[in-house]
Amino acid sequence: MIKITNLEKFYRTEEVETIALNKLTMEVNTGEFVAIMGPSGCGKSTLLNILGMLDDPDEGSYMFNGIEIAHFNERKRADLRKHNIGFVFQSFNLIDELTVFENVELPLIYTGVSSADRVKRVEEVLDKMQIMHRRNHYPQQLSGGQQQRVAIARAVVNKPKLILADEPTGNLDSSNGNDVMELLTDLNEQGTTIIMVTHSEHDARYSHRIIRLLDGQTVMENIMV
Amino acid sequence: MIRNYLKTAWRNIVNNKFYATINVAGLTVGLVVGIFMLLWVQDELSFDKANTNADKIYKVGIVGGTGISKQIFNNIIAPVATFAKSEVPEVKDAVRIMALGDAPFKYKDKVFIEPDFAFVDPSYFTVFDFPLIKGDKRHPFQDNSSVVITASTAKKYFGDEDPIGKVVMMGQDQQAKVTGVIADYPANSSFKYHIMMPTSMYNYQGYVKNKRTYDNKSFVSSMDGDWSQFGFQTYLLLKSDVNMAALEKKLQAIHERNKPEDAPVPYLTQPLLQMHLYKADGTDGGFSTVRTFGIVALMILIIACINYVNLSTARSMLRAKEVSMRKIIGADKFQLFMQFMVETAFLFVISAVFAFVLMFVLLPYFNQFSGKQITFSLTNYNIWLCIVATLLGTLAASSIYPAILLSSFEPLKALKGKVTVGIGNVAFRRILVVTQFAVSIVLIIGTLVIGNQLKFIRNKNLGYDKENIISVSMRQDMKDHFEVVKNELLKNPGVLAITRAGRNIVTDGSSTGDSDWDGKPANSNMWFNQIYADKDLIPFFKMKITEGSNFKGVVADSAHFLINETAVKEMGLKDPVGKRLRVQTITGTIIGVVKDFHFNTIHKKIEPAVFQYNPNYCWNLYIKTTGKDAQKAIASTQGLWKQYNNDVPFTYAFLDETYAKLYTTEQKQGSLFNLFSAIAIVISCLGLFGLATYSAQVKTREIGIRKVLGASVGKIIALLASEFMVLIIIAIVIAMPLAWFAMQGWLQDFAYKINITWGVFIIASVGATLIALATISIQSIKAALANPVKSLKNE
Incomplete structure (x- = not known):
């Protein structure tokens, strides 16, 4: 599904140039659950953002489903993104003005799904995430665990092929964290490819494979058994 | 989609009541004031446009005088219209109006002084869009003693009775039969005559029944043969594409051919549509005020828009996270742009509703304040156009920039809090x-x-005393018994002095260019403002005589003149006292010079003036009181008025108020x-x-x-x-x-x-x-x- 080759990304200020990704090469197959680990500043988030088409690389190749997208403009990337990728963030990033239902509904609105279909699909996914009873609540009225479940529901409602999770349990206690990881595992078992950035060895154990980064380069790959 | 936008918009307002209130309050006030002012501007610009022929109607004027006394006369001689119609091919029709003002009319026991009385040509009703709603359209006046009135005047005199055929008395003895009724004038009409008689009646009264002479030798046979009386507003209805300069020359030629001694007498024309906001010579007569108000209205609307733009862009940082998430989830730029447009529109609708309620409540006060008669009638297309245009314009001005700004956030940076609304913003x-x-x-x-x-x-300091002075415009009987009236009034302890004059001292009056004096330069065409006076006028108004002496009230004074300092200068005289001066038919001597005073608005420079001793022409009675006894003085004047002019209601004015009204x-x-x-x-x-x-x-x-x-x-x-x-x-x-x-x-x-x-x-x-x-x-x-x-x- 994903194949990146010699990917490079620099951050420049007037005086300093920082290399975030240094000729990084990796591959993720359809149906995989990959964890990316490494110390702060190793380039995990930069990688995730490029994989999620929120950012573009300075050098190198990024093949997504066989298409070279490294030099796509923002509009093309956005179009590809909204049909293929779901995001889960550490800080949930729900929209405060919208209810649980409306938050989950939003991606469907933007992809032009009809109103009747939207209700059906949102209810389906809320049910799956066991958050249906909270459908008319606002994010501030929910616990962290519940908010992350809503965020996951929002990420999957469009049936993306790929879910990118950026420390999805970082703001949760261990019990809620485990629930979230179980959810992601379920999704993966149903066929969704997942790439997750994490600091937690515990969470990483849910994945099939761990890629460890240091200074923008892969230093080690562990295959989980 | 729209529902989602509206939902977000509403919740944003509810969650941020403070900013929403500031925004709505600013916009509402801005809209109310902006729209009111634009309505005022629109009304001012709409004057006389309702006339179908408006763009082909021109008012005729002449330029009189030279130097400082140069002025434009809007009232011209009667025959020009008649000659123009028969001799000038560009002229399709002509209308003359002789407005006399303050004519007493009586019906049964009702007496009214009608300030809006005029003699008009029958073409008045066809050249302008003032068609008869009752009576014979083709013959508004059946004979000399016919009168056409407006609907509200008919109501005033006859109530609900049919006005046609009713006979009213004009003055003491002139009968006038109502033969036509026209609709009331629209508020934005320059013409406001409510009672109109035919010019043929004026001709009968002024030339047939009472003979008229200017030189005490020969009589003028008719108003169409009177080349001396400048009293008619004259409007010409022209064909299309007329060369106005050439037309003016033709009119001048007609005048000079018939009265060579007036030459040169340049004619000028003014489009009907410019009459309301421009003076006859095309200079500003109110247009700059209208323009200023228009600009101020726009400024206020802009300030209100700026408020919105300022607050919403300032707060955009707080919404960066939301915008980013929407983008990451799949919103494209246009969808976000629309969302913010809808939000602004939503806030706008709320403000507009408040603004409408406020405008509706304030409209009577606005009309009173501005002297307009604007109504929010559904049929008034122009008003709604103005309102809708203002709303849309303001909406566009305040929505587009914030929408563009907010929708162009880079999601990644915004999410991290590094919003790029940096220096530029x-x-x-x-x-x-x-x-x-x-x-x-x-x-x-x-x-x-x-x-x-x-x-x-x-x-x-106007150069004269206007405090505690009551002015009364006398009628014939009272004027003829002036000395008796004066002595009666002076018995009143509150009355300090009495005088009389031929004109209201604070406003415009008659003037003449028909004059001659020793050493008059050949090219001078100086005009005098004429002030008829008695011997008390100068001391009464505390005017100063700088040279020579005042009138003494003797018969010889009728050949004596006082002139003001400006006249001395303009005439080019060194030692004016004792010099010969002729004004119209009177030849006499200058006996004194009066220090300059403002007998007009201070918009104008002081013009040359001549004081002539002629009690017979002094229709204005002036009463100086102590102030606190003013009411007693008015009461006794009213008593005397009743004694002489009981048929006409008594009116008076305080001079300082008349001045303030200017x-x-x-x-x-x-x-x-x-x-x-x-x-x-x-x-x-x-x-x-x-x-x-x-x-x-x-x-x-x-x-x-x-x-x-x-x-x-x-x-x-x-x-x-x-x-x-x-x-x-x-x-x-x-x-x-x-x-x-x-x-x-x-x-x-x-x-x-x-x-x-x-x-x-x-x-x-x-x-x-x-x-x-x-x-x-x-x-x-x-x-x-x-x-x-x-x-x-x-x-």
Whole structure:
């Protein structure tokens, strides 16, 4: 599904140039659950953002489903993104003005799904995430665990092929964290490819494979058994 | 999709009541004031447009006099219209109007003094769109003694009875039969005659029944043969594409051919559509005021828009996360753009609803204040056009920029809090605040200058005494018994003095160019303002004689003249006293020079004037009272009036009030400007208040850190306030020259005016600064006093 080759990304200020990704090469197959680990500043988030088409690389190749997208403009990337990728963030990033239902509904609105279909699909996914009873609540009225479940529901409602999770349990206690990881595992078992950035060895154990980064380069790959 | 937008919009308003209130309040006030002013402007620009032939109707005038006495006469001689119709092919039709004003009409026991009485040609009803709604359209006047009235006049005289065929009495003995009724004039018509008789009646009374002579030798046979009386407003209905300059020459040729001694007498024409806002010579006659008001209306609307733009862009940082998430989830730029457009539109609809309610409530006051008769009738297409255009324009101005800004966030950076609304955006907001305050300061300076000029007008030494003087326009009987009336009134202890004159001393009167004197330059065509007087006029008004002496009240005075200083100068006389002077048919001697005084508005320079001793022409009675006894004096005058003119209602005026009325327009402008600048500053302060609040919020952490490091409350207030004070100072610097130029232009219209002093600028600047400082301080003090532990935790 994903194949990146010699990917490079620099951050420049007037005086300093920082290399975030240094000729990084990796591959993720359809149906995989990959964890990316490494110390702060190793380039995990930069990688995730490029994989999620929120950012573009300075050098190198990024093949997504066989298409070279490294030099796509923002509009093309956005179009590809909204049909293929779901995001889960550490800080949930729900929209405060919208209810649980409306938050989950939003991606469907933007992809032009009809109103009747939207209700059906949102209810389906809320049910799956066991958050249906909270459908008319606002994010501030929910616990962290519940908010992350809503965020996951929002990420999957469009049936993306790929879910990118950026420390999805970082703001949760261990019990809620485990629930979230179980959810992601379920999704993966149903066929969704997942790439997750994490600091937690515990969470990483849910994945099939761990890629460890240091200074923008892969230093080690562990295959989980 | 739209539903989702509206939902978000509504929840945003509910969650941010403070900003929503500031925005709605600013927009509502801006819309109300802006729309009212634009309606006023629109009404002013719509005068006489309702006439189908409006673009082909021209008013005819002549230029009289030279030098300082050069002026344009809007009333011309009667025969020009008749000749023009028969000799000038471009002329399709002509209308003459002889407005006499204040004619007494009587029906049964009802007596009215009709100020809007005129003799008109029958073409009045066809050239203009004033068709008869009752009576014979083709023959509005059946004979000389026919009268056409307006619907409301018919109601006034006859109630619900059919007015056609009713006979009213004009004056003592002239019967007038109603043969036609026209609809009431629209409010934006320059023509307001409510009772009209045919010009043929004027001809009968002025030339047939009573003989008329100008030289005591021969009689003028008819008004069409009278080349001396300049009394007719004359309108020509022309064919298309007429060369106006050539037409004017033809009219001049007609005049000079028939009365060579008037030559040169240049003619000029003025389009009907320009009559309301321009003077006859095409110079400004109100248009600049209309333009100023239009500009001020736009400025106020712009200030209101700026508020919205300022607040919503300032707050955009707080919405960066939401916008980013929407983008990451799949919203494209256009969808976000639309979302913010809908949000603005939503807030706008709320403001517009409030504005409508307010306008509806305030309309009667607005009409009273502005002297308009605007109604929000559904059929009044123009009004709705104006309102809708204003709403859409304002909406576009305030929605597009914030929508573009918000929808163009880069999601990744925004999510991380590194919003790219950096320097550029802040600078833009600052420019907006500067604009708002610059406009407000210009308006404040404008208010002060107008106020000062009005004060100058009130306190100006006019060269005569106008305090506690009652003026009464006498009728024949009373005038003929002036001496008796005078002696009776003087018995009254409250009456200090009595005099009479041929004109109202504070307003325009008759003038003549028919004069000659020893040493008159060949090329001089100087016109005299004529003031008929008795011997008491000069001392009564405390005017000064600088040379020679006053009239003595003897028969010989009828061949004596007093002239004013300007006349001396314009005539080119060295020692005027004793010099020969002829004015019209009277040849005599100049016996004295009167110090210049303002017998007209101070818009005009003092013109040459001649005082002629002729009690017979003195229709104006002046009574000087002690002030507190004024009412007693009025009562006894009324008693005497009844004794002589019982058939006509008694009216009087205080001279200082008549004088004040000359400046009604300026006074209205003054109070409107007061209002506008107050509103502009209030709206600007609302915006500033919102920004200061926001700024204090954003800087909560900075303030917290500074306080932990030991900054005093005073220092922190200074830090927050200084950011805005710099902007106010820039606004002042920009506003001062703008205001100076604008007000210099306004003052141009006065021949006698104040100088714009530094004081005005200082007062306006200090005032604006203090108001702004007070606005900012509320928030700054609150922020500075906050507990730093709390504010740091917040972050």
